[in-house]
Amino acid sequence: MRLSLIVATTAMVASLPLGLVVALLLARGRFWGKSVLDAVVHLPLILPPVVTGYLLLVGFGRRGPIGAFLYDWFGIVLSFRWTGAALACAVMGFPLMVRAIRLSIEAVDRKLEDAAGTLGASPLWVFLVVTLPLCLPGIIAGMILCFAKAMGEFGATITFVSNIPGETQTLPSAIYTFTQVPGGDAGAMRLTLISIVISVAALFLSELMARMVGRRIAVE
C-alpha cells in the first residue's frame, strides 16, 4: 500500500512538467502535426490498458529499443521494477492530466495576457505570473485525476511489470492476488477499504485546494 502511494505520487509529479508543456502546445500552439500529438496523447485513454502495457514492455523492456538504451547508458531498468509501475501509471494518467490543464489554459483570457505584455512583461514572465496562476485550479484538478488514475491502474501495470510483492505489487494487483487465493476475502476487503479511504481523501484534498485557489482568483 505504501508502494502504491509512492508509485502514484511519482507518476503524478514526474508527468507534471511534460503534461504542462504538452497542454500548452495543444492549447496555444499552431504547428504541423498538432492533431497527431493530440491523438498520441489520448491513445492510452482509448486503447485497452493491456495493449498499452504490452507496448511499454516491448519499448521499455530490457531488450526493447528504449529500455536497452536506458540500461546501456544510465543503468536504468524499468521492467519488473516499481519505477516501471510508475511509468505505466504515468502513461495511463497522462491524457487525463493534459486534458484538464489544457482546458484551463484555454479558459485564461488572452486579453489579460495582452495587458501584461503592454505593462512590460516578456512572454515568459506573462506565462509565469499571469497564465500559470490563473490556470492553477485546472493544474490541481489534472494532478488529482492523474493520481487517482495511477492509484487504480491495473491492466498496463500488471502487463508491463507484473505483480511482484514488495516491488511492483500495487493496491489493485494486491487485491487481485487476494481474490485468486482461497480465504483471501478478508485481505481483499481490507485493501478495498484502504483504497476507498485514499480515493475519498484525494478527492477531498483536491476540492479543498481548488476552493482555496478559487477564492483567491474569484473572477468578477
Add this chain to the structure above:
Amino acid sequence: MNPVLDIAVRRRLGDFLLDASFTSEGRLTALFGASGSGKTSLVNVVSGLIRPEAGHVRIDGETLVDTGHGVFLPKHRRRIGYVFQEARLFPHLTVRQNLLFGHWFVPRGDRRPAELDKVLELLGIGHLLRRRPGALSGGEKQRVAIGRALLAEPRLLLMDEPLAALDEARKAEILPYIERLRDETRIPIVYVSHALAEVARLATTVAIVENGRIAACGPTADILSRPDLAARPGAPEASSLIAAEVIGFDEPFGLANVKTRAGPLMIARGSLQDGERLKIRVLASDVMLSLKPPTGISALNVLPGRIAEISERTGIGGSTVHLRLICGEALIAARVTAKSAELLELAPGKAVHAVIKSVSVETP
C-alpha cells in the same frame, strides 16, 4: 523639435484596411470616430498588439516601428501604458500588486522609485490597496487600471474608450481624474472615444478616424467647428469650444458674466467662482443669425461678427448649410437652413449677429 506623435501605418484586417497617418503636438490627442472606424486597431498598432504591414510609429522622436528599416519593438519593450475599455485587472492579484505589476518590469536603468503615493492621491484609490479586483466597482476598477498603466512609467498613455463601459455617474467620477492626468503629468495621452462630449472636454488635439483613415487632425476647437467636417454625412453636429473667464455676477438673476475671445457672455451661475477659468461649448444649432442687431428677443447673448466660411448644402434634399463666423478673435460654428442662407444672402465676409440660444459649460 519632434512631434509627440508621428504615426503612419497600413495594415489589412480582413476586409478592413487601416491606412492612417497623422502627427500631433497635443498633450491629449483624441482619436474620434464611429464604432468600427478603426480607432482601436490604430491604438493596437501603436501599442504593439498589431503589427503593421508598412509604416512607422514614432513617439517623441523615438522610433518604435519602421518597416522601411526593419524596426519592430515588441509590445513589452515599448513602454506604452494601455488602459483598455474593460479594466483587465489581474484577478489573482490584489489592487496593490496590480498597481505595481508594470513597475516591476521597468528596465533597471530607467527605474525610478515607484510614485505609488502620488498616483494613489491623483486617482483617489488609496483605500482600495488591499482589496481584490473582484470586489471593486466599475469606476474603481478603471481608476486602478489607469494607475497600473501610470506606474509602469510609460512614455505614452493609450486610453481606449476607458469610460464606454460605465454609466453616467461613473463617467462623471473619472473624467476629472483624466483631466488632472492631462494637466499634471508629463505623459502624452492618446484617448480613443466616440463620445463628442468627452472629446470636447478633454482633448487638446483631435484626429477624426473614418473607415481606417484619418479624415482630419488639428486643434480641438478648430476641428469641432469646421463646416466642411460637419457637412459630411453621419458627422456629429459642429460646435464651438471657447475658453472663458468669470469676471462678475448678476446676483439678482443668478447669472455669471464671462469674458471670452468671442466677446462677453452671460451664463447660468451654477457654482462658478469669481476669476474661475472654464471652457464653454455652443452647438451650431443653438446659434441663430441676424443681419441687424436684434431687439425684443429673449436671448441674452448676441455677438457681432462676420462669416468666415460657408459649406455646400447638405442633409436630405440639401436643406442645411454649415457656417463658421469670426466673432472677436474666436470662431463660432452655426447651422441654418439653406432657405435662410439664401434669403439673408449669406456669403463669406458678410457682417452678421450671432444670437446664442444656449451655452453649456464643459469644464466647471
